[in-house]
Each structure stands twice: as structure tokens, then as C-alpha cells.
Amino acid sequence: MILTERFTGLxxxxxxVLVMVLSSLGVILxxxxxxxxxxxxxxxxxxxxGVGWRPILRRSRMLxxxxxxxxxxxxxxxxxxxxxxxxxxxxxxxxxxxxxxxGVVLRLLIVVVSASIMxxxxxxxxxxxxxxxxxxYELAFMVAVAIRFLPLLRQExxxxxxxxxxxxxxxxxxxxxxxxxxxxxxxxxxxxxxxxKSKELALAxxxxxxxxxxxxxxxxxxxxxxxxxxxxxxxxxxxGLFLWIVY
Amino acid sequence: MIxxxxxxxxxxxxxxxxxxxxxEGRAFLAGKDTRTLSLGAIGQAVGYLFQEPERQIFAxxxxxxxxxxxxxxxxxxxxxxxxxxxxxxxxxxxxxRDRFPFSLSRGEKQRLALAAVLVNSPDYLILDEPxxxxxxxxxxxxGGYLEELLDAGVGMMIISHDRAFATGYATRVIELSGGVxxxxxxxxxxxx
Numbered sequence: 001m002i003l004t005e006r007f008t009g010l011x012x013x014x015x016x017v018l019v020m021v022l023s024s025l026g027v028i029l030x031x032x033x034x035x036x037x038x039x040x041x042x043x044x045x046x047x048x049x050g051v052g053w054r055p056i057l058r059r060s061r062m063l064x065x066x067x068x069x070x071x072x073x074x075x076x077x078x079x080x081x082x083x084x085x086x087x088x089x090x091x092x093x094x095x096x097x098x099x100x101x102x103g104v105v106l107r108l109l110i111v112v113v114s115a116s117i118m119x120x121x122x123x124x125x126x127x128x129x130x131x132x133x134x135x136x137y138e139l140a141f142m143v144a145v146a147i148r149f150l151p152l153l154r155q156e157x158x159x160x161x162x163x164x165x166x167x168x169x170x171x172x173x174x175x176x177x178x179x180x181x182x183x184x185x186x187x188x189x190x191x192x193x194x195x196x197k198s199k200e201l202a203l204a205x206x207x208x209x210x211x212x213x214x215x216x217x218x219x220x221x222x223x224x225x226x227x228x229x230x231x232x233x234x235x236x237x238x239x240g241l242f243l244w245i246v247y
Numbered sequence: 248m249i250x251x252x253x254x255x256x257x258x259x260x261x262x263x264x265x266x267x268x269x270x271e272g273r274a275f276l277a278g279k280d281t282r283t284l285s286l287g288a289i290g291q292a293v294g295y296l297f298q299e300p301e302r303q304i305f306a307x308x309x310x311x312x313x314x315x316x317x318x319x320x321x322x323x324x325x326x327x328x329x330x331x332x333x334x335x336x337x338x339x340x341x342x343x344r345d346r347f348p349f350s351l352s353r354g355e356k357q358r359l360a361l362a363a364v365l366v367n368s369p370d371y372l373i374l375d376e377p378x379x380x381x382x383x384x385x386x387x388x389x390g391g392y393l394e395e396l397l398d399a400g401v402g403m404m405i406i407s408h409d410r411a412f413a414t415g416y417a418t419r420v421i422e423l424s425g426g427v428x429x430x431x432x433x434x435x436x437x438x439x
């Protein structure tokens with residue numbers, strides 16, 4: 001509990017360093033075993049930050065479909081490995097296909113779960129952290145807005161799908177081709193909604209003097225503590241060592 | 248269904264339309280528990296007009312907005328064309344048929360959303376705050392459409408905090424407050 005409090009209380013810039021290290025390892029590493037090690041590390045760190053298991057499992061479940069599709073595509077279109085399931089002369093499931101699909105899904109999982117660590121900081125703290133890194137306030141503010149609005153966007157997409165079905169579109173009875181066409185209709189209200197929200201938000205912040213002065217004063221200034229340096233530095237050094245040992 | 252903001256009108260409407268599942272009790276549609284019906288199946292019998300018309304606009308043109316569901320249902324092109332043109336005429340949207348729906352005025356969007364719900368010929372309508380954001384002229388116009396539908400035998404539930412508008416067409420008035428029914432005319436009245 002105390003450890004979780006110490007980790008969630010870290011400077012948002014330290015958390016950004018941590019997320020960048022994990023995501024970079026996810027992109028750089030190619031071998032499934034190594035990606036599995038980084039995935040385990042990411043999960044352990046997420047637990048230290050008090051990120052719940054349920055949202056992680058829910059997000060992971062969504063990736064099973066991607067895993068199955070990737071496994072088949074990679075097995076069919078790449079040569080090599082042992083074929084486990086054959087359709088005539090074509091290998092539908094092969095060891096290479098499974099390995100590559102596993103790699104893709106592990107990378108996605110590392111990025112998704114490591115990003116959830118950032119959600120343990122408030123948007124205000126993230127903006128302040130980025131500003132103190134000399135990132136223009138407008139850009140930092142946009143990052144915070146994006147973090148704030150992503151869950152809303154998901155909620156909106158679900159509500160739009162409900163509204164579409166209530167128009168008498170029985171999704172479960174439609175063949176896949178038509179069902180994909182239905183999903184394409186979801187894009188229009190979502191894009192229109194985002195555009196209208198951004199316009200309203202832009203107007204609202206300008207009306208509240210968003211760019212009235214070239215310099216901004218912050219009531220709360222972030223000051224990294226020794227624990228921040230230890231965690232951030234430790235992660236960077238750890239990444240260097242890990243890559244040096246592996247390659 | 249009338250009552251102040253936050254009294255539970257929309258929640259009850261969503262339960263009846265199967266959007267929300269009841270935590271207690273059951274909602275039935277033509278004798279079937281809504282929990283056992285898919286949203287698509289409910290949508291074919293019940294038309295639901297959301298409070299925000301933008302929530303139910305999906306296509307890049309007014310014509311397409313009315314046509315795409317019929318197309319997905321596999322209706323022949325001449326049937327679709329006839330149904331869409333009838334709705335465009337009925338809701339004064341013919342001049343706007345090629346317009347981008349999201350650039351329409353609030354009143355026009357409301358008419359389009361209602362036309363899109365009706366093009367599916369539902370047996371019953373649930374209209375959630377249909378007068379929100381409408382000026383007097385558009386409110387009267389909407390009232391005229393509703394009269395036509397009632398005369399055509401389409402059943403409807405109007406959810407509104409606009410007591411005068413809702414009760415003007417009602418044969419039964421239910422009043423909610425704090426999630427509880429506080430008044431129910433509980434008998435068939437004559438339309439005002």
C-alpha cells in the first residue's frame with residue numbers, strides 16, 4: 001500500500017520516462033521470449049502503480065481476435081516453421097505464424113498496459129510536467145485533453161452503435177460483408193462528434209484567456225525527488241543493460 | 248411521461264427500448280422480455296428518437312441517411328427510393344436531400360432524425376425530449392407530424408419536461424419525480 005502510494009506519487013515525467021522505456025523495448029525487441037519478459041515487467045510495474053487487473057484483462061481479451069487473425073495471416077503468407085494445420089497445400093497454422101502473432105500481440109499489450117501507468121497522474125500534473133520539460137503549453141495541454149477524452153470517445157462509439165442498432169439493424173443477422181459496412185457508418189458520427197467537441201473546447205479555452213499572455217504562471221511546480229531520479233535513471237540504465245546483454 | 252430534470256424519464260425510456268437492462272422488474276415488448284431481444288430486433292418494432300439528434304445521424308447526405316438502413320435490410324432500390332422520397336416530402340427535407348446532415352440546423356436535424364426513425368415503419372415510437380432546442384414554429388411543426396402519426400395509428404411515448412406539449416397529445420399521462428411514479432392518469436383519456 002505504502003509502496004503503491006510512493007509509485008503513484010512519482011513525478012509525471014518519471015512515469016513518462018518509464019512508459020517510454022517499456023514501449024521502446026516493445027518496439028526494439030523481436031524475440032517472443034524477450035517480449036514476454038518485458039510484458040511480465042510491465043505487468044509487475046503496473047501492479048506497483050496500483051493499476052487494477054480487471055481493466056488489463058478486459059483490454060487483453062480484446063486482443064485475442066487480433067492474435068487469431070494475425071496467426072492465420074502470418075501462417076498463410078510466410079514460409080518457414082512447422083505447419084500444425086493444413087488446408088490442402090497451404091499451412092493455416094504454423095509455428096512461425098503463432099510466433100509472429102504472439103510478438104505483435106505482446107507489443108500491443110506492452111504499449112497499452114504501460115500507457116495505463118500514465119493514467120495514475122492527473123491531467124493537470126501531466127500538463128505541468130510537460131511544460132517544465134519546455135514543451136509548449138499548447139501541445140502539453142492537447143496531450144492532457146487527449147488522455148481525458150479517450151475514454152469518452154469509447155463510450156460515444158458504444159452509444160453510437162446502440163443508436164445504429166435501434167434503427168432496426170440486426171447486426172447478429174447480417175453477413176460479415178454487410179456488417180463491416182455497418183461499422184463504416186459509425187465513423188461519420190464519431191468524427192463529426194470529435195470535430196464539434198474540439199471546436200467547442202477551443203472556443204471555451206480561448207474565452208477563458210488560454211493564450212492571453214506569452215508566459216504562464218503555475219501555482220503548482222513539480223520538483224523531482226531522489227526516488228524519481230532512482231526510478232527514472234534505473235529504468236534507463238536497466239534498458240541499456242538489457243539491450244547490451246541481449247544483442 | 249413528464250417530470251422534472253433527473254426524475255428518471257430517460258432512464259425508463261431506455262429500459263423500455265432495451266438500451267438499459269432493468270436491475271429490478273422486467274420490461275416487455277409485445278409479450279417478450281426485452282432482456283431476451285437484441286437491439287436490432289427491438290429497433291425493427293420500436294423507433295427511438297434520442298434527445299440529441301446528432302447521436303443518430305450516420306450518413307454523409309440526407310438522402311443516404313434515410314436510405315442506408317433499408318439498403319442494409321436488402322429492400323429493392325425502387326422501394327427504397329419511394330420510401331425515402333415520401334419521408335423527404337413529409338418532413339420538408341426535399342430541398343436538403345444532398346446536404347451534409349451535420350451542417351443542418353437543430354430543427355432540420357430533429358426532423359431528419361424523426362424521418363429516419365419513421366422510414367423503418369415502426370409500430371411504436373419513444374420520443375425523448377423531442378422539443379429541446381426547437382423554436383415555437385418548429386415545435387408546432389413537430390406537433391403536426393405527431394398528430395399525423397397518431398391518426399395513422401402509430402403508438403408513442405413522449406418523454407418531456409414540457410408538460411403542455413406532452414399532455415397535448417396524451418391519452419395517458421405518467422408523472423415521475425426522483426425515480427418514482429407520483430401520478431398516473433391510469434386510464435385512457437381523450438386526446439386534447
